[in-house]
Amino acid sequence: MEIYFTNFKSPIGNIEIIASKHAIHALHFTEPKNIPSSQLPMIVSDCIRQLEEYFEGKRKIFSFNTEQKGTDFQKLVWKKLEEIPYGKTVSYLDIAKKTGDEKSVRAVGNASGKNNIPVIIPCHRVIGTNESLIGYSAGLWRKQWLLDHEKKYEYGIQKLF
Secondary structure (H helix, E strand, O other), rough: OOOEEEEEEEEEEEEEEOOOOOOOOEEEEEEOOOOOOOOOOHHHHHHHHHHHHHOOOOOOOOOOOOOOOOOOOHHHHHHHOOOOOOOOEEEEEHHHOOOOOOOOOHHHHHHOOOOOOOOOOHHHHOOOOOOOOOOOOOOOOHHHHHHHHHHHEEEEEEEOO
């Protein structure tokens, strides 16, 4: 499988996009380190366009294939993360309950932390039971920015404060 790399400059830092011809495999907030591939598959162009629309407040749902390697439990958690509505938050306990085992809160946190496709698979929408911001590998300031951004555009128009 051929892997492609490119970079996307977002309002919260550079995002390295890693993809194959058929799926997005990872988004990493990082300084550009890999040389961008010269010929990018259509899915990468779609990903960039949809990320631009998301950051402009015009997109709430992403519509391209994603693929990550993980355990069955991790994949279940990632699927549950995708079900969290735009502009809303849930707790790690809420996700644990949706997996069928409310005692798996730590395992949910670990699985969420192994999500390699942040923003697209919205692990930033998961917060502590006491509504505190915890656990975001790209930095809590980015998590707060993403939550604030979604609140601003939650109803399809920018809220004016």
